[in-house]
Amino acid sequence: MQKIFPDLVSFYSKGKSNDAKQLWLRTTLQSTRITLPIILVMMIFSGPLIEILFTQKYIDAIPIFQTYLLVGLWRNTQYGALIIASGKTKWTFYYSVIGLIFNTIVSLLLFHFFGVIGIAWGGFLSATLLSLLQLKHENMLKEWNKNILMNKSIFLQIVGIFVVYLIYNLLF
Numbered sequence: 233m234q235k236i237f238p239d240l241v242s243f244y245s246k247g248k249s250n251d252a253k254q255l256w257l258r259t260t261l262q263s264t265r266i267t268l269p270i271i272l273v274m275m276i277f278s279g280p281l282i283e284i285l286f287t288q289k290y291i292d293a294i295p296i297f298q299t300y301l302l303v304g305l306w307r308n309t310q311y312g313a314l315i316i317a318s319g320k321t322k323w324t325f326y327y328s329v330i331g332l333i334f335n336t337i338v339s340l341l342l343f344h345f346f347g348v349i350g351i352a353w354g355g356f357l358s359a360t361l362l363s364l365l366q367l368k369h370e371n372m373l374k375e376w377n378k379n380i381l382m383n384k385s386i387f388l389q390i391v392g393i394f395v396v397y398l399i400y401n402l403l404f
């Protein structure tokens with residue numbers, strides 16, 4: 233995303249916001265095609281990975297690690313890039329504050345009910361909320377849904393990630 237940011241700013245300064253949005257979508261799709269397989273492989277091999285890196289003592293950390301891997305679903309791009317490129321940087325500040333407050337409240341609540349894994353779930357839910365709010369603000373939610381989420385291979389990988397997560401955490 234850092235590589236295309238000057239182009240995004242240039243498109244906005246020339247009044248070509250649609251070109252900026254299309255570039256952002258293409259780049260997001262490319263980065264998603266890289267990050268999702270990594271997340272899926274790490275989800276599948278999280279048990280052996282934790283055991284090899286940290287020994288048997290940390291096996292109980294696998295569900296927490298896997299939950300934080302879910303946050304990676306939203307770390308494939310910078311969801312506020314178009315807002316920043318358009319010069320409306322105060323909005324990214326507002327969204328960051330909303331995310332911080334939401335994350336704090338939800339993480340504390342979930343920690344109270346579920347323990348440490350609740351904090352990880354708070355992070356995932358906060359990242360989800362923040363990304364969706366920024367997509368909505370940029371009027372990109374429909375385009376993102378159509379071009380990224382509903383892309384057949386992307387969708388199947390996301391389903392695969394959640395299936396592996398559920399199998400690991402419900403059966404083991």
